Amino acid sequence: AQSVSQHNHHVILSEAASLELGCNYSYGGTVNLFWYVQYPGQHLQLLLKYFSGDPLVKGIKGFEAEFIKSKFSFNLRKPSVQWSDTAEYFCAVASVGRRALTFGSGTRLQVQP
Amino acid sequence: EAGVTQFPSHSVIEKGQTVTLRCDPISGHDNLYWYRRVMGKEIKFLLHFVKESKQDESGMPNNRFLAERTGGTYSTLKVQPAELEDSGVYFCASSPTGGGYGYTFGSGTRLTVV
Numbered sequence: 001a002q003s004v005s006q007h008n009h010h011v012i013l014s015e016a017a018s019l020e021l022g023c024n025y026s027y028g029g030t031v032n033l034f035w036y037v038q039y040p041g042q043h044l045q046l047l048l049k050y051f052s053g054d055p056l057v058k059g060i061k062g063f064e065a066e067f068i069k070s071k072f073s074f075n076l077r078k079p080s081v082q083w084s085d086t087a088e089y090f091c092a093v094a095s096v097g098r099r100a101l102t103f104g105s106g107t108r109l110q111v112q113p
Numbered sequence: 114e115a116g117v118t119q120f121p122s123h124s125v126i127e128k129g130q131t132v133t134l135r136c137d138p139i140s141g142h143d144n145l146y147w148y149r150r151v152m153g154k155e156i157k158f159l160l161h162f163v164k165e166s167k168q169d170e171s172g173m174p175n176n177r178f179l180a181e182r183t184g185g186t187y188s189t190l191k192v193q194p195a196e197l198e199d200s201g202v203y204f205c206a207s208s209p210t211g212g213g214y215g216y217t218f219g220s221g222t223r224l225t226v227v
Contacts, residue, residue, distance in 0.1 A: 004155070032214060034214065042220070043204075043217075043219055043220045043221070044206075044218040045218070046215075046216070049214060090156065092156075094214060099144065099146070099161055099168075099169070099208075099214065100146070100158040100161060100171070100172065101148075101156075101158060101214070101216075102155075102158065103148075103155045103156040103157070104155055105153075105154055106155070
C-alpha cells in the first residue's frame with residue numbers, strides 16, 4: 001500500500017524567508033506526484049505535479065518541487081514566501097494507472113508579515 | 114465555468130442519525146471522487162465514479178457508507194447510522210474523461226457527529 005509522510009506539521013516563517021516542505025512516499029512502483037494547497041476558506045488547488053521527465057518541476061506562484069527517486073522524496077520549495085502563502089500544503093501520490101490519490105497529513109504554513 | 118459544489122457546507126447530527134451529502138461536479142466531468150479528512154489527519158480516498166458506475170470503491174470504510182451517482186450527474190454520500198468517528202471534512206472532486214489528474218475539488222462538507 002502507498003503511504004505519504006509530511007514531516008513538518010506546522011511551519012512558521014517570516015516574509016521573504018525560504019521554504020522547503022518535506023514529502024516522502026512509500027511505494028515500490030511508478031508514481032505520479034502532486035502538491036496541493038488549501039488557502040483559508042478555499043478549496044484544494046493543484047500547485048504542481050510530476051509525471052515524468054525533468055525531476056525539477058515548477059508550479060504556480062513561484063513554487064517548485066524536486067523528485068528524487070532514490071530518496072522517494074518530492075520536496076516543495078519556494079525561495080521567498082509571502083504572507084499570501086499562508087495555507088495548508090498537501091503532498092499526494094498516485095500509482096500510474098490509478099486515479100485515486102494518497103495524501104500526506106498536510107503541513108500548515110503560517111507566514112508572518 | 115461553475116466549480117464543484119458541495120452541500121451542505123456544515124452538518125451537525127447525533128450519533129445514530131442519517132446524513133446525506135451531495136456533490137455536483139463540473140458539468141460534463143465523467144469522473145467524480147469522494148475523499149474525507151478526519152480529525153486533521155491525511156485526506157483519504159473513498160471512491161471513484163466514472164459516470165454512474167463505481168470504478169474504485171476500495172476506500173469506503175464500511176457498509177454504513179453508501180455512495181450513488183444518479184444518471185452520471187450529481188452524487189450523494191449517505192452515512193447511516195452515523196458514528197462519532199465519521200466526523201470530518203468530506204471532499205468531492207471531479208475531472209473530465211482523459212483529464213488525467215486534473216481534479217477540481219469542492220470546498221467540502223464538514224460533518225460533526227455528536
